[in-house]
Amino acid sequence: MSENMDCATCHDPHDQERGDFQNFSLKCISCHQSQEHSPKTLSLAGANFNDCAACHMPFVDSKAMKIDLNLKELTPVRIRNHFISIYPEENSLP
Ligand code: HEC
Numbered sequence: 345m346s347e348n349m350d351c352a353t354c355h356d357p358h359d360q361e362r363g364d365f366q367n368f369s370l371k372c373i374s375c376h377q378s379q380e381h382s383p384k385t386l387s388l389a390g391a392n393f394n395d396c397a398a399c400h401m402p403f404v405d406s407k408a409m410k411i412d413l414n415l416k417e418l419t420p421v422r423i424r425n426h427f428i429s430i431y432p433e434e435n436s437l438p
């Protein structure tokens with residue numbers, strides 16, 4: 345709901361950016377210079393605080409995009425949740 349946020353805030357459509365989590369995290373940090381993470385969050389094993397989207401934009405099953413992998417059922421495509429938020433279930437990331 346940020347007034348000055350659109351797709352181009354984070355994405356450059358002329359560049360191949362997939363997987364470049366450090367680039368994406370810099371976009372987050374441009375607005376969130378500091379973050380108040382609890383000791384519990386900061387001590388999560390395996391957490392990578394250079395990858396903000398891992399916790400705040402977790403993968404979800406797409407409701408619109410499905411692919412036919414085994415002829416019996418459609419498998420949803422896994423996409424990034426663009427509702428940036430705090431996902432308590434991600435507190436137990438590997
Ligand atoms: C254009 C500026 C901007 C960018 C870029 C941005 N944010 Fe935010 N973010 C905001 C604003 C404004 C809020 C609302 C703050 C409030 O309500 O006090 C917010 C809220 C949040 C919240 C709290 C959400 C909640 O449910 O309480 C989180 C977490 C967050 N941002 C993480 C991120 C992450 C991670 C990224 C990068 C993927 C990001 N933000 C990119 C401006 C931005």
Ligand code: HEC
Pocket residue numbers: 369372373376378379380381382383385386388391392393394395396397398399400430431432434435437
């Ligand atoms: C390991 C998961 C994880 C990662 C990685 C992570 N966060 Fe968070 N973040 C959380 C959780 C959980 C909270 C809720 C507060 C808490 O319990 O620590 C939170 C809270 C926030 C908030 C709201 C609190 C505040 O400071 O206003 C913002 C903004 C935020 N994170 C931004 C970021 C940004 C930017 C990055 C990357 C530099 C990032 N987070 C990386 C899990 C994470």
Ligand code: HEC
Pocket residue numbers: 349350351352353354355361362363364365368371397401422423424426428
């Ligand atoms: C706050 C930053 C931010 C904004 C704003 C944003 N995205 Fe993203 N987007 C991301 C991140 C982070 C990823 C994950 C990239 C990766 O996995 O390498 C992503 C991935 C994607 C993907 C690839 C799908 C996938 O799951 O890999 C598409 C398509 C996309 N975004 C479209 C959009 C569109 C359209 C908008 C505007 C309506 C938008 N994004 C706005 C951060 C953002």
